[in-house]
Amino acid sequence: MVPVRVQEAAFDVGAELNEFTDRMQGAGAVVSFTGLTRDLAAGDLIAMEIEHFPGMTEAALGTIREEAVTRFSLQGALVIHRYGRLAPGEVIMMVATASRHRADAFAGAEFLMDFLKSRAPFWKREITASGADWVAAKDRDEAALNRW
């Protein structure tokens, strides 16, 4: 199984996590994070559109994943991220990490999330009845990188 996947199609989080876990013989901990398409405060999100930079996206995610594996001595790490048009509540992405002890798996998953949020070339746009708005990056996303 390829540890970094960028795809338009939906995927089964449970099946992916089970398959990942089955391959992590010897690990003592598996941590996973699932990102969902969140509705707007007004509850009027029709869809989220995710644009990406084919080629660079896979390369950037691969680099971030390798850095996490090295830094936290992970036995494995999985990143799946979707692009295209997603309905509210749909799964956008997941990461899973495995390590001997839980602290590394938790830290590795947070590291992956912090870096893929602002260092992998994805751009989100929220579609409502009144139009489409690009999601602005938050200062705290950039600040989150400084703790590593």
Add this chain to the structure above:
Amino acid sequence: MDLRYFAWLRERIGTGHEVIETEAATVAELIEELKARSEAHAFALSDLGAVRAAVDQELVEFDASLTGAREVALFPPMTGG
């Protein structure tokens, strides 16, 4: 040089891809050249605090050299996850 634009930069410039001749030595010089190309380019690139760059698919700072570069991509801060 192949240029690629994404998200609102692509929309403001009006295309996701163009090919130009340039002698620019750095990304910053290239951006200055692009701003002179059209009002749309100038508008899209008016706030460089909201622009990020990649040379041959590697994120770089604006002072990065373009020596040997085949492709430059310009885009807003990324919003993955």
